[in-house]
Amino acid sequence: MKSAIIACAVLILCVGACIVSAVDAVAEHGKQVYAAQKCAMCHSISGAGGKRLALDGVGSRLKPKEMQKWIRTPKEMKSNTTMKAYPNLPEKDLDALTSYLLSLK
Numbered sequence: 001m002k003s004a005i006i007a008c009a010v011l012i013l014c015v016g017a018c019i020v021s022a023v024d025a026v027a028e029h030g031k032q033v034y035a036a037q038k039c040a041m042c043h044s045i046s047g048a049g050g051k052r053l054a055l056d057g058v059g060s061r062l063k064p065k066e067m068q069k070w071i072r073t074p075k076e077m078k079s080n081t082t083m084k085a086y087p088n089l090p091e092k093d094l095d096a097l098t099s100y101l102l103s104l105k
């Protein structure tokens with residue numbers, strides 16, 4: 001019985017670690033999208049990048065839907081914004097980028 005409990009605990013830990021690393025991999029891809037789309041021309045993270053708006057802590061400020069709106073249709077978030085719109089960013093890249101931004105707490 002005791003060993004069954006241990007086996008179970010080990011299994012749960014492994015599954016947990018697996019999910020965490022899958023999320024990390026997506027966020028990692030998002031980081032590459034961030035670089036490829038040159039978001040850093042305007043935005044900084046940890047002091048590196050453009051001076052217009054620091055994205056540090058954006059993961060605690062915004063909901064995923066709001067981030068995606070900012071990226072796809074920024075004028076819907078703020079009508080006079082100078083933020084560049086990315087209407088043609090593939091869905092997969094948008095999702096990865098969102099996970100990356102969410103990781104910035």
Ligand code: HEC
Pocket residue numbers: 034037038039040041042043052053058061062067070071078080081082083084086097101
């Ligand atoms: C041409 C400059 C520019 C580029 C390029 C740009 N942004 Fe922005 N972004 C802005 C500005 C300026 C704001 C602030 C909105 C305002 O006040 O107009 C903003 C706002 C945001 C916000 C909302 C932040 C908050 O705290 O409310 C997010 C999220 C964001 N940008 C993400 C991105 C991502 C991701 C990229 C790359 C795909 C990107 N931006 C590219 C200029 C830019």
